[in-house]
Amino acid sequence: MMKKQLGPPAAPVQIPSFLWFHPITVSGFDPSTNELTLFIKRMGAKDAEWSGQVIKTVEHVKTGALTLKQVRVHVGGPHGNLQVQPGDVDHVVLVAGGIGVTPMAAILEDQIRKVDVTTSKTSLIWTTRSPSEIKAFSYLFDQIKNLPGELKNRFSIHVFVTSGAEKTQDVEASASSVVTVHTGRPDYDSLLKKCADEVPKGQHTGVYICGPDAMSDAAEISALANKCLVHRETFEF
Amino acid sequence: MVSTEAWVDRDSGPAKGCVSLVRWGDEWPVLIPVYLTIVFGSVIGAVYLNYLGHRAVGVAIVGIAVYFALSLTGYPICYAASSSWEIAWISNWVLIAAVLAIAVFLRTQRDKSLKPGGWAANIVYRKVSTPSKIPFFQKDLAHGRLNDLLTMTIGELFVWVMILCWLGVAFFERYDTSMDTPGQNTGYETYFVNKTRAAGKGFAQMAVRCLFLAILTPSRNVSLYQLFGIPFDRGIKQHKMIGRLFYLFMVIHVICMLVGGTEKGVVTWSKQVSAFPTHHSPPSAIAHTRLTLSFLSYKFNLNEPNLWPGIVALSAFLGQFFLSMPYWRRNHFELFYWMHLNFMFVGNVFLIFHNRFRAAMWIIPTFAFFWLDFGIRWYAKLGKKSELTACEIVDENLVMLKVKRDGFPSKAFDFHPGSYIWLSVDVPDEHRYGFGAFPNPDTLFYLSAGDCLSIQFVHRPTRD
Numbered sequence: 001m002m003k004k005q006l007g008p009p010a011a012p013v014q015i016p017s018f019l020w021f022h023p024i025t026v027s028g029f030d031p032s033t034n035e036l037t038l039f040i041k042r043m044g045a046k047d048a049e050w051s052g053q054v055i056k057t058v059e060h061v062k063t064g065a066l067t068l069k070q071v072r073v074h075v076g077g078p079h080g081n082l083q084v085q086p087g088d089v090d091h092v093v094l095v096a097g098g099i100g101v102t103p104m105a106a107i108l109e110d111q112i113r114k115v116d117v118t119t120s121k122t123s124l125i126w127t128t129r130s131p132s133e134i135k136a137f138s139y140l141f142d143q144i145k146n147l148p149g150e151l152k153n154r155f156s157i158h159v160f161v162t163s164g165a166e167k168t169q170d171v172e173a174s175a176s177s178v179v180t181v182h183t184g185r186p187d188y189d190s191l192l193k194k195c196a197d198e199v200p201k202g203q204h205t206g207v208y209i210c211g212p213d214a215m216s217d218a219a220e221i222s223a224l225a226n227k228c229l230v231h232r233e234t235f236e237f
Numbered sequence: 238m239v240s241t242e243a244w245v246d247r248d249s250g251p252a253k254g255c256v257s258l259v260r261w262g263d264e265w266p267v268l269i270p271v272y273l274t275i276v277f278g279s280v281i282g283a284v285y286l287n288y289l290g291h292r293a294v295g296v297a298i299v300g301i302a303v304y305f306a307l308s309l310t311g312y313p314i315c316y317a318a319s320s321s322w323e324i325a326w327i328s329n330w331v332l333i334a335a336v337l338a339i340a341v342f343l344r345t346q347r348d349k350s351l352k353p354g355g356w357a358a359n360i361v362y363r364k365v366s367t368p369s370k371i372p373f374f375q376k377d378l379a380h381g382r383l384n385d386l387l388t389m390t391i392g393e394l395f396v397w398v399m400i401l402c403w404l405g406v407a408f409f410e411r412y413d414t415s416m417d418t419p420g421q422n423t424g425y426e427t428y429f430v431n432k433t434r435a436a437g438k439g440f441a442q443m444a445v446r447c448l449f450l451a452i453l454t455p456s457r458n459v460s461l462y463q464l465f466g467i468p469f470d471r472g473i474k475q476h477k478m479i480g481r482l483f484y485l486f487m488v489i490h491v492i493c494m495l496v497g498g499t500e501k502g503v504v505t506w507s508k509q510v511s512a513f514p515t516h517h518s519p520p521s522a523i524a525h526t527r528l529t530l531s532f533l534s535y536k537f538n539l540n541e542p543n544l545w546p547g548i549v550a551l552s553a554f555l556g557q558f559f560l561s562m563p564y565w566r567r568n569h570f571e572l573f574y575w576m577h578l579n580f581m582f583v584g585n586v587f588l589i590f591h592n593r594f595r596a597a598m599w600i601i602p603t604f605a606f607f608w609l610d611f612g613i614r615w616y617a618k619l620g621k622k623s624e625l626t627a628c629e630i631v632d633e634n635l636v637m638l639k640v641k642r643d644g645f646p647s648k649a650f651d652f653h654p655g656s657y658i659w660l661s662v663d664v665p666d667e668h669r670y671g672f673g674a675f676p677n678p679d680t681l682f683y684l685s686a687g688d689c690l691s692i693q694f695v696h697r698p699t700r701d
Binding site for chain 1: 352353354362364367368369370372375376377382384388467469471567568569570571614615617618619621623624625626627628629630631632633634635636637638639640641642645646651652653654655656657658659660661662663664665
């Protein structure tokens with residue numbers, strides 16, 4: 001009988017699934033419970049891929065076929081850090097494309113958590129075509145919405161929907177009132193110039209970029225032209 | 238009979254008049270276990286200290302151990318080589334000194350001049366250029382993303398110039414040594430003055446040094462990143478660039494050797510095991526290192542260069558290159574990751590069989606760094622209890638998980654925004670049958686090492 005396991009397809013040597021480790025960006029950390037929040041998106045079209053099988057596992061948990069305790073997980077790390085520390089800049093600008101928002105979510109959450117002890121501004125410029133992704137990260141937007149007025153004003157969230165205007169209503173329903181929803185692709189030149197101009201001379205704007213190469217290149221060009229400090233995620237191994 | 242001496246006056250080359258720590262005589266084979274013990278022992282200690290959070294002490298121990306290990310290993314060849322060899326030897330120490338100086342600078346200035354707006358930050362972190370919008374520059378092809386070169390920082394460019402100079406010295410030293418006429422040098426290549434072969438050997442020296450750096454750079458916990466205080470995912474970009482350089486030099490080496498002639502002297506395709514003294518191996522050395530291995534019907538002698546293991550190493554490294562293409566990394570990450578490691582292991586081992594004298598010195602220390610770092614990370618992954626505390630389906634292509642791990646956060650593993658983890662997910666055996674998608678329908682058969690680690694061949698029926 002063929003034994004089916006979680007694991008990579010088409011590998012000449014099949015390794016037990018508990019040894020198949022996959023790098024996942026941490027989207028959030030709760031210091032009160034030490035829980036790490038992860039978002040896992042399907043890579044490739046097939047369920048046979050690791051991410052597809054993790055999604056199937058979650059589906060089985062949700063249907064009751066599996067309990068949470070029956071799903072065994074192993075965690076290595078965390079590893080990695082940012083090249084430009086958000087604490088060193090006066091305006092943190094997060095530029096994300098698609099699921100590239102996951103590391104940005106961790107930075108945004110950290111900025112929200114430290115809002116009482118810092119003075120920096122934070123902006124998120126997120127390009128996506130998936131309303132459900134926006135819904136998934138709406139917990140962050142709700143946290144911003146619940147901040148007192150003067151603190152809330154230090155956050156600026158812009159979501160650009162690229163999959164067609166018909167989905168804009170879905171997006172607006174998913175997003176919180178603190179989110180400005182746009183259609184089409186962002187003009188990084190004008191957006192990042194505006195962000196840089198908001199910072200007084202002698203202070204620094206840090207631009208954090210994660211997304212497809214073409215988008216990241218465009219954002220990096222604009223950021224460098226406006227003399228911003230740049231951290232670009234090279235997380236693709 | 239040449240005896241081993243300690244604290245010897247150097248009588249030739251640029252370091253003439255200096256004193257050597259050790260000059261090995263015919264007893265040099267005993268160096269091999271001593272060398273392995275020093276390298277692996279120090280790295281085990283350093284990795285463990287790092288795991289406990291004592292990173293600086295770990296780095297210091299590795300630095301001291303590497304000094305002793307390299308001091309011990311270099312000299313057996315030194316007495317027999319031309320003076321130019323000593324330039325390459327000195328260049329190693331210059332590079333190590335420069336790396337340590339840069340590390341000290343980066344660590345001490347991190348909260349001073351390397352802060353945004355500081356004088357050092359304006360130089361070190363300034364980009365050479367901006368990314369190009371031309372698609373050819375943006376695409377990650379076999380040559381890599383050209384935009385990665387354009388967006389290097391001045392600091393990275395400085396280090397790259399340093400490394401390229403170091404590689405250049407290694408190339409010209411080997412080329413020069415290989416072109417010496419008999420009587421000037423005792424190396425076997427001396428008897429076959431041939432510019433193409435000499436260039437091929439020069440490229441081999443550059444390739445093996447690139448391999449050293451390429452294996453060193455993915456060690457997350459121990460070495461360069463702790464020393465420099467730079468993020469691993471920034472360093473992985475350098476890993477890709479130095480790796481591509483390695484493949485390039487390796488292929489040029491092979492082409493040069495094929496064009497210049499592969500069979501020379503004792504190095505032949507049909508060579509059988511040679512336990513007898515050769516003109517470049519003293520009898521006592523052979524007696525101490527009669528380590529021969531069988532590969533199919535072909536036998537080779539680790540005291541001489543061997544051709545067939547080179548072919549195996551070449552095949553492994555080309556396979557590694559192929560599976561490192563963006564398609565595999567992005568769509569079949571696990572396949573890429575594991576085969577990358579497997580090809581690395583096979584390639585390195587057979588590279589040592591191909592030419593132990595030139596390869597082992599570079600491969601063993603970097604192997605020690607990588608595999609022990611790898612091992613301690615796996616201990617941390619599997620030895621610490623983790624649990625899934627919540628999960629949600631966002632949509633058909635996206636899920637959210639919440640996980641916890643014992644001992645986190647800690648000194649060794651603390652959380653920073655931008656961090657990533659390694660995650661494995663497993664379910665009980667009976668639930669695996671519920672998954673309809675695996676194995677891949679294209680898989681004809683595979684070697685299955687299940688949870689009990691038994692090995693079985695499974696025939697995969699063809700799908701309708």
